[in-house]
Structure formats: structure tokens, C-alpha cells
Amino acid sequence: MARQISFDVSAGVNELITHISGFREGSEPFLNQQKHLFDQLKKSDTMYFLNKREVDQSIAGMAEKFNFHGFMAQAKALQEAYDEYVKDDLPKSASLNRLNIVKLLLCLSERPTSKFLEDPDQFEVIQEEDEEDINWGEYLKEGIEEWKPNFDESTDCSSNSSVTDGVNDVTDALDKNSTQGVLIHSSESDVIMNLRANREELLNTIQHTWYNQSRFHDTPFSERREANIGIIWENHLEKQAMGLIMVPKSSVFSEYKVIREILWQLWHPHTSAVFELDGNNIKARNDITISSTRSMTLESFLNNEFIPHIELLEFFRDFSKTLDVHSDDFIVMVPQTYRSYSNALQNIISPIYISLSELEDKIREQETTYTLLNLSKDLRMILNPLYLLRKIQNQVVIDFRTHSNLTSTVTLLVRLHSSLQFAESKLDQDLRVSLYIESLYHYLTLIDSWLIKNDLMDYTSEFVIDNKNKTIMPSEDETDCSICDGDICQLNFELREEIDNTFKEDGVIAIIRETVLQIGRNLHLLRLLGKLSLLQDQKETIYEEFVRKTLTELRLFFGVDVNDLIIDGNESDIDMENVKYKCPVVCTEECKTTTEMDKLENLVDTTDGFLMLAFEDYFIEKPIKQEKTKLSLFEKISKITTTFFPVSNFFENILSGILKEKFTVSGLMVKNMFIEQYLLEKQFQFLRHIFLFYDNMIFPFYRRLFEKIDSSDKNWANDIWLTSHLHDIVSDAYPEFHDRCTVQVGETWRTCADSLAACDVIDLQYEIQWPSNIVISGPQMALYRDVFHFVLRIKWGLYTLNRLSFTDLEPKKKPYHKTKPTTHKTTVMKLKFLKFALINLLNSIQHYIFAFVFMICLQKFELDFEKANDLSSIMESHFKFINNIHAMTMEVRKCGKKEPAFENVMHSIKILKNMWKNIENATPDRLQEYYEMYETSYRTINPIICPVYLYDY
Numbered sequence: 001m002a003r004q005i006s007f008d009v010s011a012g013v014n015e016l017i018t019h020i021s022g023f024r025e026g027s028e029p030f031l032n033q034q035k036h037l038f039d040q041l042k043k044s045d046t047m048y049f050l051n052k053r054e055v056d057q058s059i060a061g062m063a064e065k066f067n068f069h070g071f072m073a074q075a076k077a078l079q080e081a082y083d084e085y086v087k088d089d090l091p092k093s094a095s096l097n098r099l100n101i102v103k104l105l106l107c108l109s110e111r112p113t114s115k116f117l118e119d120p121d122q123f124e125v126i127q128e129e130d131e132e133d134i135n136w137g138e139y140l141k142e143g144i145e146e147w148k149p150n151f152d153e154s155t156d157c158s159s160n161s162s163v164t165d166g167v168n169d170v171t172d173a174l175d176k177n178s179t180q181g182v183l184i185h186s187s188e189s190d191v192i193m194n195l196r197a198n199r200e201e202l203l204n205t206i207q208h209t210w211y212n213q214s215r216f217h218d219t220p221f222s223e224r225r226e227a228n229i230g231i232i233w234e235n236h237l238e239k240q241a242m243g244l245i246m247v248p249k250s251s252v253f254s255e256y257k258v259i260r261e262i263l264w265q266l267w268h269p270h271t272s273a274v275f276e277l278d279g280n281n282i283k284a285r286n287d288i289t290i291s292s293t294r295s296m297t298l299e300s301f302l303n304n305e306f307i308p309h310i311e312l313l314e315f316f317r318d319f320s321k322t323l324d325v326h327s328d329d330f331i332v333m334v335p336q337t338y339r340s341y342s343n344a345l346q347n348i349i350s351p352i353y354i355s356l357s358e359l360e361d362k363i364r365e366q367e368t369t370y371t372l373l374n375l376s377k378d379l380r381m382i383l384n385p386l387y388l389l390r391k392i393q394n395q396v397v398i399d400f401r402t403h404s405n406l407t408s409t410v411t412l413l414v415r416l417h418s419s420l421q422f423a424e425s426k427l428d429q430d431l432r433v434s435l436y437i438e439s440l441y442h443y444l445t446l447i448d449s450w451l452i453k454n455d456l457m458d459y460t461s462e463f464v465i466d467n468k469n470k471t472i473m474p475s476e477d478e479t480d481c482s483i484c485d486g487d488i489c490q491l492n493f494e495l496r497e498e499i500d501n502t503f504k505e506d507g508v509i510a511i512i513r514e515t516v517l518q519i520g521r522n523l524h525l526l527r528l529l530g531k532l533s534l535l536q537d538q539k540e541t542i543y544e545e546f547v548r549k550t551l552t553e554l555r556l557f558f559g560v561d562v563n564d565l566i567i568d569g570n571e572s573d574i575d576m577e578n579v580k581y582k583c584p585v586v587c588t589e590e591c592k593t594t595t596e597m598d599k600l601e602n603l604v605d606t607t608d609g610f611l612m613l614a615f616e617d618y619f620i621e622k623p624i625k626q627e628k629t630k631l632s633l634f635e636k637i638s639k640i641t642t643t644f645f646p647v648s649n650f651f652e653n654i655l656s657g658i659l660k661e662k663f664t665v666s667g668l669m670v671k672n673m674f675i676e677q678y679l680l681e682k683q684f685q686f687l688r689h690i691f692l693f694y695d696n697m698i699f700p701f702y703r704r705l706f707e708k709i710d711s712s713d714k715n716w717a718n719d720i721w722l723t724s725h726l727h728d729i730v731s732d733a734y735p736e737f738h739d740r741c742t743v744q745v746g747e748t749w750r751t752c753a754d755s756l757a758a759c760d761v762i763d764l765q766y767e768i769q770w771p772s773n774i775v776i777s778g779p780q781m782a783l784y785r786d787v788f789h790f791v792l793r794i795k796w797g798l799y800t801l802n803r804l805s806f807t808d809l810e811p812k813k814k815p816y817h818k819t820k821p822t823t824h825k826t827t828v829m830k831l832k833f834l835k836f837a838l839i840n841l842l843n844s845i846q847h848y849i850f851a852f853v854f855m856i857c858l859q860k861f862e863l864d865f866e867k868a869n870d871l872s873s874i875m876e877s878h879f880k881f882i883n884n885i886h887a888m889t890m891e892v893r894k895c896g897k898k899e900p901a902f903e904n905v906m907h908s909i910k911i912l913k914n915m916w917k918n919i920e921n922a923t924p925d926r927l928q929e930y931y932e933m934y935e936t937s938y939r940t941i942n943p944i945i946c947p948v949y950l951y952d953y
Contacts, residue, residue, distance in 0.1 A: 005038055005041060005042065009041070010038075013034065013037055013038070013041070014034065017030060017033050017034060017037065017108075018030070020108065021033060033108070036107075036108075037107060037108060040107040041107075051099075052086070052095070052099055055086070055099050055102050055103055055106075058103075058106050059078065059079065059082045059102070059106075060079075062078060062106075062109075062112065063075040063076075063078050063079050065112075066078065066112075082102065085098060085102070086098050086099060086102065228291050228292070229291070229292055229293065229294065230250070230252060230289045230290060230291045230292060230293055230294055230295065230298075231252060231291055233294050234249060234250065248287060249287075250287050250288055250289045250295040251273070251287060251288045251289075252288075252289055252290065252291055253273065253274065253288060253289075253290055254290065254291075255290045255292070255371060255372060256363075256366070256370075257273070257274075258274050258290060258298075258302075258372065259363055259370065259371075259372060259375050260360070260363070260364075261273065261274040261275065262274070262302075262306050262310075262372075262375065263356065263359070263360045263363070265282065265306075265310045266309060266310055266313055266356055267313075267353075269282040269310055269314055273285075273288065274288055274302070275302075282307060282310055282311065282314075283303060283307065284298070284299045284302035284303050284306075284307065285299070286299050290372075301372070305376050306375075306376070306379070309379050309383055312383065312386050312387065312390060313349075313383075313386070315390065316345060316349060316386070316389070316390075319342065319345075319393070320342050320345070320346070322334075323338055323339050323342050332459055332460055333400075333401075333405075333460075334400065334405075334460070335400055335405040335408050335409045335442075335460055335462045336442040336460055336462065337408075337409040337412060337413065337439055337441075337442045337443065337462055338397075338400060338408065338409070338412070339442070340438055340439050340440070340441040340442045341397075341412060341435065341438070341439040343438060343441075344434060344435045344437075344438030344439060344633075344634075345389065345435070347434075347438070347632040347633065347634060348385060348389065348431065348434065348435075348632070348634045349386065349389075350632075351632070351635070352382060352383065352385070352386065355382045356382065359378055359382070363375075384427075385427060385431060388427060388428055388431055389431060392416075392419070392428075392431060392432060392435065395415060395419060396411070396412055396415040396416050396419065397412060398411050398412075404461070404498065405460050405461050405462040406461060406462050406463075406464070406496055406498055406499060407498065407499060407500075408462070409443075409462040409463075410464065410499045410500075410503050410509065411503070412439060413436070413439060413440065413443070413506075413508070413509065414503045414506045414509060416432060416435055416436040416439060417436055417506055417507070417508060417651070418506070419432055420432050420433065420436065420647040421647060421648070423644065426641060426642070426643055426644065427638075429641070429644055429645075429647075430634060430637045430638050430641055431634065433637055433647075434632075434633045434634035434637050436651075437546070437547060437550060437633060437651075438633060440508075440543070440546070441543055442462075443463065443512065444541070444542045444543040444546055445541070445542075445543055446458060446463050447512070447516055447542055448541045448542040448543065450520055451516075451519060451520060451523055451542075451662075451663060452538055454523070454524065454527055456493070456520070463496075464495060464496055464499070464509060464512055464513055465493050465494070465495060465496070465512070465513070465516065465517055465520070466493070466494045466495070466496050467492070467493060468492055468493065468494055492521070492524060493517060493520055493521060493524070495513055495517065507649060507651070507652035508651055508652060508655060511652060511655055511656055511659070515656065515659055516659065517872070518667070518870045518871065518872040518873070519659060519663045519666060519667070519870070521870075521871050521872060522663075522666040522667050522669075522670045522870050522871045522872075523663070523666050525670060525771060525774070525871055526666060526669060526670060526673075528771070529673065529771065531669065531673055538662075542658060542662075545658055546654060546655065546658060547633065549654050549657070549658065550651070550654055551636060551637070551640065553650070553654065554637065554640045554641060554645065555640055557645055558640055558641060558642055558645070560639075560640045664869070666870070667869045667870025667871065667873075668869055668870075670870060670871045670874070671868060671869060671870070671874060674771075674772070674775065674874065678771065678772050679736060680772060680775060680874075681865075682734070682736070682737075683737060683768075683772060683776065684878070686730070686734045686737045687766070687776070687784060688858075689730065689733070689734075690726075690730065690741060690764060690766070690788075691764065691766075691784040691785065691787060691788040692784070692787060692788070692791070692854060692885070693788075693791050693795070693850070694854070697729065697730065697733070698726070698729060698730070700725075700729055701722075701725060701726050701729055702792060702795055702796075703799070704725060705722070705759075705762065706795075706796060706799050706800075709758050709759075710803075718745075719742070719743060719744055719745055722743035722745070722762075723741075723742045723743045726738075726741060726743055726764075727739065727741075737766075740766060740767040740769070741764065741765070741766045741767075742764075742765045742766075743762065743763070743764060743765075744763045744764075744765055745761055745762060745763070746760075746761035746762075746763065756793065756796060756906055756909075756910060759789075759792055759793060759796050760789065760793075762789075762792070763785065764785060764788060766781065766784075768781065774871070774875070775871075775874055775875050775878055776878065780878070780879065780882050783882050783883065783885075783886040784882060786886060786889075786890070787885055787886055787889050790889050790890070790892075790893050791846075791849065791889075793902075793906060794842055794845060794846050794849070797838070797842045797905070797906060797909045798839065798842050798843070798846070800909055800913055801835055801838055801839045801842070801909060801912075802839070804835055804912070804913065804916045806832070809828045809831065809832075809916065809919060824919075826924075827919060827922050827924070827927065828919070830922075830927045830931070831912070831915060831916060831919070831922055831927070833931075834908070834912055834927070834930065834931055834934060835912060835916075837934055837938075838905065838908060838909055838912065838934060841905060841934070841937070841938055841941065842905070844942075844945050844946065845892060845902075845941065845945055847945075848892070848944075848945035848946075849889060849892070853885060853888045853889060854885065857881055857884045857885045857888075858881070860880070860881070860884070861877055861878070861880070861881035864876070864877035864880065864881075865877045865878075891944060892941060892944055892945065895940050895941060895944055896937075896940050901936065901937035901940035901941050902937070902941065904933050904934075904936070904937045905934070905937050905941075907933075908930050908933055908934055908937075911926070911930055912930070915927075
């Protein structure tokens with residue numbers, strides 16, 4: 001999709017075209033360039049997702065075109081200019097900016113080779129003559145006589161020539177490799193030197209052997225035997241071997257050097273004099289020792305005591321490296337919550353590195369005796385939190401490279417939250433609490449961005465709510481429900497169900513999945529309708545408020561004052577009454593002797609306000625600023641807590657309170673908007689009157705319909721007449737909705753065999769406009785129509801049975817018969833009995849539907865709707881209402897194992913009507929058959945409409 005160009009960008013583009021091309025703004029060439037540039041900017045791949053390889057290929061392609069057309073100089077100049085402008089050693093931000101500029105220039109360029117071919121003279125490269133480099137040294141010495149010292153012939157100093165000659169003689173002697181003595185000429189006297197003997201003497205000096213020996217020996221200062229046990233032991237081994245075997249000798253270092261190397265290894269493992277890096281594993285060398293310890297003992301001590309510390313710090317560094325951004329694709333692969341967790345780790349680990357630096361400073365000062373045993377004790381104390389962190393991480397972190405981002409993130413948050421109840425110590429609980437709070441940063445930031453800015457950009461797919469928002473806000477003159485289907489509107493934001501069911505029960509995750517989702521839908525709807533005006537001023541984000549309220553709750557629980565926490569402080573203002581000036585503003589006691597600066601005319605005038613303010617740093621002795629350290633979250637929590645604190649529902653209550661305080665009013669606004677502006681309650685009443693026969697308002701409609709059908713009127717299926725008749729009935733009560741309700745008759749109405757079949761082709765359609773169709777969706781309207789058809793069949797049955805007159809069976813003007821057959825009386829009696837039985841059954845069904853099902857569901861719906869305070873609860877209340885009604889009515893309609901009992905009742909009414917009109921069809925067998933059908937239906941339906949409960953006995 002093309003991108004829209006903002007006003008600022010378009011103005012900048014116009015200015016750029018005018019500056020580069022010189023075209024007057026508004027001219028035809030200017031407009032052509034503007035159109036071309038806008039078309040390029042609107043494409044997604046013009047200024048976005050840029051990489052250096054693409055630009056390199058574009059420049060190389062353009063240079064190749066120049067070469068092809070014979071412009072070799074221009075091709076070379078273009079490539080050299082590009083290489084000079086976009087260097088390889090530029091920072092990433094500067095390189096990206098320059099690549100964007102080159103890309104823009106490429107977009108602006110139009111057929112450069114054609115322009116060159118049209119007028120090549122204008123683009124001729126003129127070779128400029130190289131300027132001669134000026135030798136400024138010679139230039140400045142021009143006209144100055146060269147200084148030549150006059151040596152006295154009797155002086156002892158040797159001349160330059162004599163020194164040069166001596167060096168040449170030595171060089172010649174070395175080249176000849178002679179074994180004889182060489183005569184060296186000098187200004188003093190001739191000296192015979194044996195170069196081979198001198199070389200051997202040089203090789204035997206300490207300067208040579210110290211650099212080339214295989215071991216290093218550091219003799220300790222102490223003469224005590226205990227301080228030299230390592231050296232004594234090696235001498236003992238050499239004495240025992242008596243030269244018969246080669247005994248490997250160990251390098252003896254000072255204990256200070258070993259301590260320093262251990263500290264250096266804590267920052268980064270590397271091969272050194274004391275340690276050896278084998279692949280990714282660090283180990284102590286077996287050929288080194290200190291004078292007071294044997295090499296094997298020192299190696300074991302280093303491996304067991306200090307290597308775990310080095311590996312521990314390297315473990316956290318490696319974990320942080322796995323989350324580093326190596327490419328644009330890698331940004332999406334790594335869950336942002338893991339980066340929040342890593343940031344929490346760094347906030348805890350950074351002070352530890354500071355402590356290690358302070359420890360190294362203390363050791364480097366060498367003011368006290370410090371040994372490896374002291375270092376071991378101090379490191380255990382400093383690194384103790386890291387061992388707890390390693391244990392926590394092994395419990396809560398899974399590899400995001402083998403699991404989905406959603407699973408990895410939810411697992412981390414849920415395990416951290418649940419592990420708070422199993423902390424082993426105060427320090428353990430403080431670490432887990434700080435890790436959990438800071439790990440929630442990305443989730444709470446997403447929630448804040450969604451609710452406040454309507455921007456849920458979960459590009460790493462790790463949030464439990466998925467954004468499927470494709471709804472377009474309809475214009476004022478487009479209110480048809482097709483603009484925004486109800487299902488799409490309510491499912492813009494869906495829950496991701498790919499997580500474990502046990503994780504869904506976590507308190508905080510449950511709040512996000514339920515409360516946050518409801519609030520998000522409320523605010524989304526209010527924004528679509530342009531009704532949102534309550535979230536303009538937010539002083540702090542949800543995460544900041546969450547952290548602040550967490551610390552506040554902890555302070556209240558432990559009774560800690562707010563002032564006990566160290567926060568960033570500003571430098572206090574200078575007290576101008578007791579200000580101290582520096583010399584030479586006034587003469588201080590430090591001036592022991594009279595100087596030129598103490599004279600009155602040299603002193604500074606302190607009454608000059610501008611002068612004193614401008615040179616305040618030079619004239620006034622300011623107090624040293626005591627910078628207060630800003631504590632990390634872990635340090636704040638550690639200062640507040642003194643022991644364990646109850647974590648059950650601790651964070652759930654804080655998060656629920658924040659959401660309730662900030663966003664509860666949004667749900668009430670949605671409900672009030674639906675009721676006041678879109679008349680939702682009145683629409684519910686309208687649906688009940690039309691589809692559920694509430695108060696029998698549409699009695700004239702269906703009564704007139706039955707009469708038309710029974711009269712065999714050919715015009716009974718006229719949609720226009722039926723719709724007009726329905727409008728006449730409800731227009732006075734519902735002037736806002738009646739015109740959206742229509743009656744449609746199916747195309748099969750001509751082939752209907754009877755009036756009951758004709759009733760089935762009657763369909764009521766009601767158009768739900770947006771946004772009411774969010775609450776009253778299309779599937780729910782289908783349920784309304786099902787209930788309508790069921791109740792309409794009941795009304796037809798009662799209408800048909802009540803229309804069966806006794807005079808049809810026994811007319812007043814009886815025909816003359818000598819004797820009336822007994823069978824006729826029996827048939828009439830059975831027909832009457834079946835009629836009253838069917839009427840009684842239908843009345844019972846109707847009473848059950850209207851007096852029980854409709855009323856109990858309506859009471860429950862009115863109560864739920866009254867309690868509803870947001871979009872989700874309003875939708876849920878109506879959904880339960882129509883679904884419960886449909887389920888209970890369909891239970892009556894579809895009851896029966898083999899054949900539905902209600903359908904048998906309807907069939908019996910049709911046959912009874914036929915036999916009533918034509919009594920000769922009422923044979924004893926048929927009467928017996930349908931009477932048994934009635935009894936079977938009655939036994940099936942009666943337990944449903946007249947249930948027997950235990951308290952009835």
C-alpha cells in the first residue's frame with residue numbers, strides 16, 4: 001500500500017528539488033520532478049528496509065552504464081565519490097543516513113547517460129594540474145646562512161666522519177663473518193675486537209636469558225621455610241631425580257600477580273600466565289605456582305575456588321550475547337520480554353562489577369597483606385547474589401530458539417511469579433521480585449501503548465492478545481452493517497490460545513487476558529466512534545505506576561519512610577551571604593606575603609553582578625557536590641524489605657487497581673453511549689416484541705396472515721403488503737426501528753402443500769446497524785428467527801384448532817335420518833376429544849415458553865445488563881439471554897428419540913383439520929393412530945414443560 005506524504009515531508013521535498021535543480025516551484029519541469037519523487041517515496045522499498053548492498057549494486061550499475069557509453073572518467077569519479085562518502089568504518093547511524101541520501105539522489109537521477117550523450121561537452125572532465133608541494137622547511141631557511149660549528153683541533157670530541165667510519169667498519173666485519181679480530185678505527189685509537197667472543201658474551205647475559213627461558217622464577221622476600229615451600233619442593237624433586245629423568249619445572253609467580261590475573265579473568269576469560277583458555281573452557285595451568293604452595297595444590301585450589309566465579313560471570317555474558325541484535329530479522333526472533341529480563345539481570349550485576357573494581361583498587365594499593373584466601377572469601381561474598389540468579393534462571397528460562405516467543409515469554413513470567421512463594425531467603429525473594437517486575441516491562445509497555453495510543457504492535461508475537469484489527473470506521477452516510485460485520489468488530493483483538501492451560505490461571509496473565517482485553521475493546525470502539533476524550537493527560541506510564549505502587553505497598557508493609565531511599569539530588573544553591581571568594585578577588589589568609597596581585601587596583605570588584613556571574617567558577621569556592629547514587633530497583637527493594645512478605649495476590653491487586661483507576665470509566669462510557677445514543681435497550685425490547693411475541697404486540701400480523709392463507713388468497717405472499725402491515729403495527733411504538741424490519745417470503749411459497757408449510761417460508765429480517773451489530777450479531781439474529789418460527793407454529797396450531805367449529809360436525813339443520821349410526825357419534829366424540837387434548841397440550845407448551853422460559857431468561861438478562869459496565873459484559877449478557885432462550889425452546893421442539901414429538905403434534909393438527917372438514921376420512925383406525933401419536937408426544941413433552949422436582953413430593 002502506498003504511503004501518505006505528510007505536509008512537512010512534501011515541503012522538504014519541494015525545497016530540495018528547488019535547491020538541486022534550480023527549477024522554479026510550480027513550473028512544468030518542477031512538477032515532473034515532484035511527481036517522480038513522490039511516487040518513489042510512496043513505495044515501501046524506497047526509503048525503508050535499506051541496506052548497503054542494494055546501494056552498492058545501484059552505484060556499480062550506474063558506473064557500468066557510464067563505462068558502456070564511453071564515460072570512463074565519470075564512472076571512476078562516481079565510484080570514488082561514493083566510496084569516499086560511504087566509508088566502511090562509519091558508525092551504523094551515520095552510514096544509514098548517508099545511504100539514505102545516496103538512495104534519494106539515485107531516485108532523483110533520471111537517465112544520466114542520456115543527458116551525457118545529448119551534450120557531452122558540458123560533462124568533460126578537466127584535469128587540473130597538481131599544485132607543487134612547498135617545502136616549507138627549505139623555504140623558511142632561505143637566505144639564512146647554514147651554521148657550521150668550528151671545532152678546535154685539540155678537542156676530544158670525535159667528528160661526524162669518524163663515527164660514520166666506525167659504524168661502517170663494524171658492518172663490514174659482520175658481513176664478512178670473520179673469526180679473526182677486526183681493526184676498528186676511532187678518533188682515540190685503534191682497537192682490535194673479537195666479534196664472535198663478544199656475541200657469545202652478550203648471549204650469556206641476563207638480558208638475553210630472562211627473555212628466552214621457559215619458566216619464570218620470582219624469588220620471595222621472605223626467608224622462612226613456609227614461604228618457600230614451592231621452591232623447596234621443586235629443588236627436592238630435582239635432587240631425588242639426580243638428573244636421570246627430566247623433571248618439569250614450574251614457573252613461580254608472586255601471589256599478587258596471581259590475584260590480579262584472577263580479577264582480570266572475571267571480566268573476560270583469556271589465556272594468560274596463570275590460566276589457559278581451551279575453546280570455551282578456562283582452566284588453571286599445571287606448570288605454575290606461588291612460592292608458598294606446590295603447583296598441584298595451587299592448580300586444584302584455582303580450579304575449585306575461582307574457575308566457578310569466572311564461568312558464572314561468563315554465563316551471564318553469554319546469555320546477554322544471545323539476545324543481541326545481529327540483523328533486522330533477529331529483532332523479531334528474540335522475545336522483547338527476554339530483553340527486559342536481561343536488563344533486570346544487568347541492573348543487578350552492574351553493581352557487582354563496581355564492587356570488583358573497588359576490590360582491585362584496594363589490592364593494587366597494597367596497603368595491607370592480601371592473600372588468595374582473602375580473595376576467595378571476598379569473592380564469595382560479592383558473587384553470592386549471582387549464584388542465586390543462576391539458580392533462578394535455570395528454573396524459569398527456556399531456550400527461545402526452540403520454543404515460540406509466546407511460550408517462552410509466558411513461561412518466564414508465570415514461573416517467576418509462582419516462584420516468589422518458594423524463596424529460600426530474603427535475598428532470594430528480593431531478586432525474584434525485582435526480576436519479575438522488570439520482566440513485565442515489555443508487557444506493561446504494550447498495554448500502555450495499546451490503551452493510551454491505540455497501538456498494539458506486537459511484532460515479536462509474544463503478547464497473549466493478538467491484534468487482528470482490520471475494521472475501518474464507517475463514514476457518516478455509510479451506516480450499513482456490511483461496513484463492519486459484528487463478528488469482525490468484536491474479534492479485532494483475540495486471545496492467543498497456544499499456551500499451557502495452567503499458565504492461563506496465573507493471576508497477572510488472567511488479568512491481562514480478561515480485564516485488559518475488555519478495556520482494549522472498549523477504548524477501540526470509543527475511538528472508532530470518536531467518543532474518546534478521557535485519556536489525554538497521563539503523567540506516568542502503566543509500568544512506572546506499577547513500580548511506584550509496588551514500592552509504596554512494600555514501604556507500608558515494612559513501615560519504611562520514603563526518605564530512607566536515596567534518590568537523585570540536585571546541587572543546592574550557594575549561600576551568597578557566607579560565600580567564600582578565591583584570590584585575587586579578596587586577599588585570603590593563604591596569602592602570606594605581599595604580592596602584586598594584592599594591590600587594590602588588581603583586585604576584582606565583587607559588586608559587578610555580571611562579572612561575578614560570568615566568572616563564578618573562578619571567583620567563588622563552591623562546596624563539593626555530593627552526588628547521590630540512583631539506586632536500581634533491586635537495591636530499593638533490598639533497602640525496604642527486612643524479611644519475607646506475603647506475595648499472594650500482591651501484584652494482581654496492584655495491577656487491577658491501576659487498570660480500574662485509569663480505565664473503568666471507559667466501560668461506563670460505552671454502555672451509556674449504546675443506551676443513550678444508539679438506543680440499545682429499546683432495540684432489545686423491539687426484538688422481544690417482534691421475534692419473541694412479547695406482550696403479543698404482533699398478534700394482528702400473524703392473525704391476518706393465517707386468515708389470508710386459509711382464505712386461499714393468491715396475494716397472501718406479497719412481501720410489500722406483509723412488510724407494510726407489520727410497519728403499521730409497530731411504527732407508533734418504535735419509530736426508530738420499524739423501517740429496518742422487513743418480511744420476506746421464500747420462493748417456494750407457491751408449492752406449499754398446506755398452511756403450516758406456508759408459515760415456514762415466512763421470514764422476518766431486521767437490519768442491525770453499526771455499532772449495535774457488535775452486541776446484536778448476525779448469528780444471534782439467526783437464533784431470534786429460529787425462536788420466532790417455533791412460536792409461530794404454536795400460534796398456528798392454536799389458531800387452527802380454535803377454528804374447528806362443532807357445527808361442522810353437527811350442523812343445526814340436521815338431515816333427516818331415521819336412526820343415527822352409533823359409529824358416527826363415536827367418531828364425533830373422538831374428534832372432539834383429540835381437539836381438546838391437542839389444544840391443552842399446545843396451551844401448556846405456550847404457557848411454558850412465555851411464562852417460564854421467556855420470563856426467567858428476561859429477568860436474568862435485565863440483572864446482567866444492569867451490572868454490565870463495559871462492552872464485553874454487555875455482549876455477554878445478551879449472548880446468554882438469546883442462547884438460553886433458544887436452547888430451552890429447541891429442547892421442546894426437538895425432543896424425541898426417533899421422531900420429534902412437537903412435529904408429530906403439528907402433523908396431528910393438520911390431519912385433525914382434514915378429518916374435521918371431511919368426517920368420512922375419520923376412520924377408527926386413523927383416529928386410533930393419531931390418538932396414540934398424541935399420547936406419545938404428550939409423554940415426551942410433558943416432563944419438559946411440567947418438570948417434577950423433589951420438593952413436589
